[in-house]
Amino acid sequence: MAMTLVTMKLLIDSSPPRPRVVFAEAHKDAVDFLFSLLTMPSGTAVKLLGKDSMVGCIGNLYTSVEKLDDPYIQPGAVKDAMLSPTVLSPAAKSNRSFFRLPEPSPAMKRFFRCSGYTYSSCRNYVTEERGARCPMCGNQMLADSQYVPSEPVTQEAKGLVQGGMVTYTVTDDLKIFPMSNISSIALLNTVAVRDLGALQERTVQIGYKEGLEILKTSLQSKTILTDVFLGKKT
Structure with a gap:
């Protein structure tokens, strides 16, 4: 850009x-x-400016989080959420x-279709559960089909003043x-x-x-x- x-x-x-x-x-x-x-957020400021350029001790906090090993991190907690806050x-x-900072792309949803297409109406059904049974023919739904989201309609932020x-x-x-x-x-x-x-x-x-x-x-x-x-x- x-x-x-x-x-x-x-x-x-x-x-x-x-x-x-x-x-x-x-x-x-x-x-x-x-x-x-x-x-x-202060974490974003440290990431942009560099730890060594920060006055005071904020840079030390940032380094401490960076060096903290996984066994010491709470289950479900993500270090990057603190090091690169949104x-x-x-x-x-x-x-x-x-x-x-670049925002993470959302995971693409996956859907599955009937593998057999015994009946033409089998095409009308998709599922998020791989291997589910087709309601029309009873075959497993294994054919991979990716969901393509529409482009979001966004309005440019107007700022404050x-x-x-x-x-x-x-x-x-x-x-x-x-x-x-x-x-x-x-x-x-x-x-x-x-x-x-x-x-x-x-x-x-x-x-x-x-x-x-x-x-x-x-x-x-x-x-x-x-x-x-x-x-x-x-």
Whole structure:
């Protein structure tokens, strides 16, 4: 499947000592992606980012489950359900979430038909039990016949926020709210922008790689947009 990219327009303060993102202008697709991070189970985050990249001890929990031998697992319990949990939120399942893990395909149902076809009406009967007796001729029903399900009619997940003409402000520490002229001016004052001439605009794309960086950085920093798109502070 082709990678879906979303864009954000950054307002950057290039003043010394270090360039920083003042805020970003984002539309529905980018905002839905950012909000979808809230729905991700920690096990999925560890699987995507790698155990060694996790701050704290979550990576150790993940490794412990991986190494746990079958004799210590409860009957009926599946380790993969914890290591790769399914994301159920509609926002996370939208086409703007880059982190969907492949869902297991359901087992194909098997049906059996009469092997003898002594009577033409034998064709009218199928069973899920191999070897069952045909109700018409009494022969065993052994002929394999696979059930072919119809294609599900799915509606694309709509995400969380309204789209259309609505634009959203995303701050460097991922506060998100509807954009307005007043809120933008107030934000410039809040983050102490002193030289308006040093402000620059830059449009950036968010794909799988950038999405992973945003996820990882959001667990470690409060200057996410600056760290991801302008480079982490050294």
